[in-house]
Amino acid sequence: MHEPEWLAPASLEEALALKAERTDATVVAGGTFVGILVNQHLLAPTAFLSLGGIRGLRFVAEHEGELRLGALATHRAVELSPLVREKWPALARAFSLVASPRVRNRATVGGVLGDADYASDPPSMFVALGARVVVQSRHGAREIPAEELIVGYYETSLAPDELIVEVIVPGGPHRAAYRKFRTRSHEDRPSVGVAACARDGGLRVVVGAVAGRPQYFPELCTGEPASIAQAYAEAIDPIGDISGSSEYRRRVIAVEVRRALEEIAA
């Protein structure tokens, strides 16, 4: 079998040029998602475009009151960052609940958004916190609200020549919670994930792992915890898979949304 080319740019500029020219190349960051596909012979690309050599995209930093996460920051770096733990504790928690330390040591912020896997934790938390995703091509950068990045099962709104370069999370006073409901073991993917964030009187409730993209209904985000929870359970048409049937997930949504809202009210 032909051996795939390994493209390893040392700078973002070089990576963006390659991204535009080599439409055949599969982007690799931590490689935990791509690694499975290759290992299981589900993917045999002609080339890999490895982002690992790009310096300066691993940052976890505060800038003008907002949190900025470089696309190559690992889950572990976000989870353990004293800054994130202090000012965005629910985000640190959502990252800490992904898989095992072994996976979190490799998995990146850009990767967990880029793979657009429905059974993920951090994307829903990003949406609840009102995060923006900065994406860039040779022609410049643009910001996408987190809720517009993942558009369906394993599908993003990225243009073919774009890369995710960072995620910006608003700061300021807020109360947020992340609840992960698993049906198998501790390190498993979520059956239902609930992220909620209240700030300035506004509430954002997002349910993950139940449909092609994080489920957010601004019009349902007012009222008592139990009634919001019920409204979410009715509005979502949950997927059925090995982590739970559709009907089972609907019940879990009603319970976990209420609990998340009680948590942030407490």
Next chain:
Amino acid sequence: MKLRVRINGADHELEARTDESILDVVRRELGLLSVRETCGIGVCGACTVLLDGEPVSGCLLLAPLADGREITTVEGLGGDDPVQQAFSDAHAFQCGYCTPGMILTAKRLLEETPQLTEDDVRAAMSGNLCRCGSYVKIVEAVLQAANA
């Protein structure tokens, strides 16, 4: 491709394909058979290696991602390592298949968190599966090593 990687303290230049895992490379090129494939999807931890000191799944790590870096397998610990000793003293295995991955994960945990509770151990080791169900003894061994 030629893979330049430091493994268990020695520099190597190994033959590898860009689409194979470091697990396959270290087994084939160096005979490091403590690195074992079971699930091949990152879940079980039998293929754990330390990459620059951090546990990762060898089955998921595309070989070129290890280029220029340092890999440690249980063979590199030498046998008289305190964690290895604690696993042996506590009889923390039956068939031993999961043991290398358990030991490497525990090693990093002990470096990171000197004051360990049983809950810390269970949480940190939750991604390493033992088909023989030796978990009680494994937790005991890690706590023993922590207090040694």
